[in-house]
Amino acid sequence: MTSKKISFIGTGKMATALISSIYNKQLAKTIIASDKNNKNLNNVKKNFGIKTIKDNKEAVRNSDVVFICVKPQDFDEVLHEIKNVVKNQLIVSIAAGIKTKHIESILGNKRIIRVMPNINCLVGEMAAGFSKGKFATKKDVDYVEKLLSASGLAYLVKEDLMDALSIISGCGPGFFAYFMKYLAEAGIKEGLPKQMAYKLAAKTALGTGKLLLEKNMSPDDLIAMVASKKGITSEGLKVLNKHKVNKIIQKTSDAAYKRSKELGK
Numbered sequence: 001m002t003s004k005k006i007s008f009i010g011t012g013k014m015a016t017a018l019i020s021s022i023y024n025k026q027l028a029k030t031i032i033a034s035d036k037n038n039k040n041l042n043n044v045k046k047n048f049g050i051k052t053i054k055d056n057k058e059a060v061r062n063s064d065v066v067f068i069c070v071k072p073q074d075f076d077e078v079l080h081e082i083k084n085v086v087k088n089q090l091i092v093s094i095a096a097g098i099k100t101k102h103i104e105s106i107l108g109n110k111r112i113i114r115v116m117p118n119i120n121c122l123v124g125e126m127a128a129g130f131s132k133g134k135f136a137t138k139k140d141v142d143y144v145e146k147l148l149s150a151s152g153l154a155y156l157v158k159e160d161l162m163d164a165l166s167i168i169s170g171c172g173p174g175f176f177a178y179f180m181k182y183l184a185e186a187g188i189k190e191g192l193p194k195q196m197a198y199k200l201a202a203k204t205a206l207g208t209g210k211l212l213l214e215k216n217m218s219p220d221d222l223i224a225m226v227a228s229k230k231g232i233t234s235e236g237l238k239v240l241n242k243h244k245v246n247k248i249i250q251k252t253s254d255a256a257y258k259r260s261k262e263l264g265k
């Protein structure tokens with residue numbers, strides 16, 4: 001695995017998280033990055049000392065594995081730009097919604113893997129999913145699984161489940177952070193120092209996830225452990241239930257799912 005030359009096209013938020021993991025764990029022979037955004041490109045150069053260039057085609061030519069990490073709306077432009085220089089490279093797309101079939105329709109019969117990473121990769125706690133294109137091999141799948149697993153969880157799924165997986169893995173950190181923000185703000189409103197409230201919320205979220213995973217518990221099991229009869233959690237949960245926050249979460253996820261589907265059209 002460490003013998004591969006990996007390139008990144010696009011060095012924004014998600015690419016930086018992946019580069020940081022691959023760099024820190026020494027999972028590549030070399031990492032090269034290209035981007036049209038100088039600020040992002042300079043940041044990865046400064047932080048990881050990797051080779052950076054302004055030419056996507058040159059990045060592809062110099063690699064065995066190419067991560068395409070641009071926004072879905074910039075994706076086709078990149079595919080058209082690199083299509084003549086993609087030979088035997090494994091192409092890994094992290095773009096929300098974009099189907100491997102679409103990538104194959106532009107690049108030809110190339111080996112494509114579609115990944116939905118998450119930003120928690122930055123701290124080695126990623127929950128990712130991936131699926132294979134028609135021409136990707138078992139070796140490619142094993143390689144990507146190992147690479148992603150070095151930073152957390154990585155599930156291989158059928159491609160038609162990638163949009164569903166994206167709601168949890170791709171959007172999840174944002175959704176959880178939203179809840180944590182308002183939980184912390186409620187504490188701040190009642191007098192807690194700001195930094196303390198944010199840290200308490202973050203540590204509570206971290207511990208909640210850890211508890212579910214390590215004790216193999218369901219969310220309902222955990223709710224039952226915390227919400228003692230007539231206790232303070234129960235009072236709060238009554239409000240969540242009364243205002244049907246579960247329905248709001250469903251609607252939130254439906255909107256994200258719909259958007260992921262739209263991006264794939």
Ligand SMILES: NC(=O)c1ccc[n+]([C@@H]2O[C@H](COP(=O)([O-])OP(=O)(O)OC[C@H]3O[C@@H](n4cnc5c(N)ncnc54)[C@H](OP(=O)(O)O)[C@@H]3O)[C@@H](O)[C@H]2O)c1
Pocket residue numbers: 009010011012013014015034035036037040056069070071072074077078094095096116117118119170
């Ligand atoms: N952020 C997440 O948590 C997350 C999670 C899962 C998946 N993803 C996926 O990851 C991809 C990147 O998201 P992001 O949040 O990292 O976006 P981002 O921070 O905006 O990074 C994208 C980078 O690509 C650059 N770029 C645009 N067109 C280019 C081109 N033709 N050639 C080279 N570079 C180009 C952008 O430059 P400019 O700034 O100049 O446009 C920017 O530096 C998206 O497809 C998204 O669906 C993101």
